Amino acid sequence: MVENERLRQEMRRCEAELQELRAKPAGPCPGCEHSQESAQLRDKLSQLQLEMAESKGMLSELNLEVQQKTDRLAEVELRLKDCLAEKAQEEERLSRRLRDSHETIASLRAQSPPVKYVIKTVEVESPKTKQALSESQARNQHLQEQVAMQRQVLKEMEQQLQSSHQLTARLRAQIAMYESELERAHGQMLEEMQSLEEDKNRAIEEAFARAQVEMKAVHENLAGVRTNLLTLQPALRTLTNDYNGLKRQVRGFPLLLQEALRSVKAEIGQAIEEVNSNNQELLRKYRRELQLRKKCHNELVRLKGNIRVIARVRPVTKEDGEGPEATNAVTFDADDDSIIHLLHKGKPVSFELDKVFSPQASQQDVFQEVQALITSCIDGFNVCIFAYGQTGAGKTYTMEGTPENPGINQRALQLLFSEVQEKASDWEYTITVSAAEIYNEVLRDLLGKEPQEKLEIRLCPDGSGQLYVPGLTEFQVQSVDDINKVFEFGHTNRTTEFTNLNEHSSRSHALLIVTVRGMDCSTGLRTTGKLNLVDLAGSERVGKSGAEGSRLREAQHINKSLSALGDVIAALRSRQGHVPFRNSKLTYLLQDSLSGDSKTLMVVQVSPVEKNTSETLYSLKFAERVRSVELGPGLRRAELGSWSSQEHLEWEPACQTPQPSARAHSAPSSGTSSRPGSIRRKLQPSA
Ligand code: ADP
Numbered sequence: 001m002v003e004n005e006r007l008r009q010e011m012r013r014c015e016a017e018l019q020e021l022r023a024k025p026a027g028p029c030p031g032c033e034h035s036q037e038s039a040q041l042r043d044k045l046s047q048l049q050l051e052m053a054e055s056k057g058m059l060s061e062l063n064l065e066v067q068q069k070t071d072r073l074a075e076v077e078l079r080l081k082d083c084l085a086e087k088a089q090e091e092e093r094l095s096r097r098l099r100d101s102h103e104t105i106a107s108l109r110a111q112s113p114p115v116k117y118v119i120k121t122v123e124v125e126s127p128k129t130k131q132a133l134s135e136s137q138a139r140n141q142h143l144q145e146q147v148a149m150q151r152q153v154l155k156e157m158e159q160q161l162q163s164s165h166q167l168t169a170r171l172r173a174q175i176a177m178y179e180s181e182l183e184r185a186h187g188q189m190l191e192e193m194q195s196l197e198e199d200k201n202r203a204i205e206e207a208f209a210r211a212q213v214e215m216k217a218v219h220e221n222l223a224g225v226r227t228n229l230l231t232l233q234p235a236l237r238t239l240t241n242d243y244n245g246l247k248r249q250v251r252g253f254p255l256l257l258q259e260a261l262r263s264v265k266a267e268i269g270q271a272i273e274e275v276n277s278n279n280q281e282l283l284r285k286y287r288r289e290l291q292l293r294k295k296c297h298n299e300l301v302r303l304k305g306n307i308r309v310i311a312r313v314r315p316v317t318k319e320d321g322e323g324p325e326a327t328n329a330v331t332f333d334a335d336d337d338s339i340i341h342l343l344h345k346g347k348p349v350s351f352e353l354d355k356v357f358s359p360q361a362s363q364q365d366v367f368q369e370v371q372a373l374i375t376s377c378i379d380g381f382n383v384c385i386f387a388y389g390q391t392g393a394g395k396t397y398t399m400e401g402t403p404e405n406p407g408i409n410q411r412a413l414q415l416l417f418s419e420v421q422e423k424a425s426d427w428e429y430t431i432t433v434s435a436a437e438i439y440n441e442v443l444r445d446l447l448g449k450e451p452q453e454k455l456e457i458r459l460c461p462d463g464s465g466q467l468y469v470p471g472l473t474e475f476q477v478q479s480v481d482d483i484n485k486v487f488e489f490g491h492t493n494r495t496t497e498f499t500n501l502n503e504h505s506s507r508s509h510a511l512l513i514v515t516v517r518g519m520d521c522s523t524g525l526r527t528t529g530k531l532n533l534v535d536l537a538g539s540e541r542v543g544k545s546g547a548e549g550s551r552l553r554e555a556q557h558i559n560k561s562l563s564a565l566g567d568v569i570a571a572l573r574s575r576q577g578h579v580p581f582r583n584s585k586l587t588y589l590l591q592d593s594l595s596g597d598s599k600t601l602m603v604v605q606v607s608p609v610e611k612n613t614s615e616t617l618y619s620l621k622f623a624e625r626v627r628s629v630e631l632g633p634g635l636r637r638a639e640l641g642s643w644s645s646q647e648h649l650e651w652e653p654a655c656q657t658p659q660p661s662a663r664a665h666s667a668p669s670s671g672t673s674s675r676p677g678s679i680r681r682k683l684q685p686s687a
């Protein structure tokens, strides 16, 4: 135990040392195999100690058992002694009684002859003696019985003694057996104890040896760490110096950074301010430029006139045939592109218009002329472009053109798309198109599902004075593809409706209405501009003969609407108080696109050949008259009057053209024409 204690102490010391080593910050190899082994050893040691404790427990148990057995043995011995003592007493008592009995017997033997004698004598001598003899004999008998009984008892006692001896021997044997068992158990226990002790010693030795090896390794490691530490120290010193230097620098860094940030922020702020002010300036300039552009544009259009009339002469075609009838009767002025000469029935007649396009002029050339009008539509102006002329003079060609060489319609929409695209950063635009036809004073939707349905023109219920056509289909378009689809749809509608489209289209007005709605993204300002592209019905007059029924009715309607158009344009140009818009469906429909700041262009189509000179003359006269209305107010009235009457005179009486009520309305009244300014205001309440 002392040795154990000593070893334990040493182990404890070792463990403490180990723990100390482990606690060192720069352990060479934390979790190395030695520590693992040591842990294992420690485990084993504790296990052994546990086993030893168990053995000790067992030993003490055995000791207790031995003690108990010894006690029991002592008890048994005591009992045995008692038994022996008792037996000795009993023996003694019995031997005493035996002795007494012997003595009695001897005394009785000694007494018996006199008795016999007495008996004999008694027998001889007397009954009295006889009785005494029998009594004595009885007594003798009794005594003999008693002796026998005593002998029996003695025998029993002897037997008892014998059995007692036997018991004693048995008990002794048992005791010997117990003793030997005890001795054996003791020997076993001693053996066990010895083996346990040996085990314990061995384990302790092993653990100690291992701990020593471990300790050695740990010591070695420690030495390595120490040397490492020694070599690391200078490096650490320089690192500490560096660190301190850096720390000093870092301490100064936030200030530096803040300084830099402040200056950069200031610079950026300044730059942003500059950019902002520049932007503002640019925006201001841009707005001014826009205003200026609009103004210039307006001025240009004003200079050219809000209502302009141009002529386009188509080339001679195969359809014109050959011979003298198909010869060219139209010539131009090389120095002035607004003059056109016509040789009518051998007489040369000249007309001056805003511009004259020769047959060589391309679709693009013509479009160039109308381009400004179309762009003004984006700025919110309403625009009307009419193609006027006899059938076959090229109205449809100018307005629609051919797929390879499109006319004003498609080019205008294309231009609108590109203009809208250009302004997309500041403005949001939607472009919608409607197509309608006026035939015999009936308005029909060419894009609707029910093209036969009659449409009505109504005044907007919002009190703006604007007109609208309930049920007129409007398609939003975003690309040339969309336009083509819309046009195709319109054509299909018209073709299925009328078997002879050419004839029908020459007797009806075809309208393409393009609406451009815009919103200025920065100001929220909204604009709406309408572009009306009208392919008018043929202007040819119906001959005296042959005009009957439906053809006559058609002619009357065409005449009525074209005269009404002339009247309206004349009234607008002469700034009359009353403009007879309601005299025809066409003028009524286009009312808001003709009045106010609206711009109108009349393209008078001319056929160049000899056989058409009469109609050509009529068309050019119409053109010149429309154009020349814009002279002085007084003159205007005079001109207008003469034109109306002249036109009236030129109509064939066979047509029985009713006197258009427009004329009565358009007739000037001295009261209204004297103050054009106030009239203008009346005309455009919404402007
Ligand atoms: P309208 O619509 O006035 O009845 P069209 O536009 O149908 O007349 O023209 C009649 C014919 O003349 C068509 O075949 C058309 O292609 C041709 N035409 C008209 N103007 C020109 C032109 N400027 N260049 C070439 N062909 C033309």
Ligand code: MG
Residues within 6 Å of the ligand: 392, 395, 396, 397, 505, 506, 535
């Ligand atoms: Mg046509």
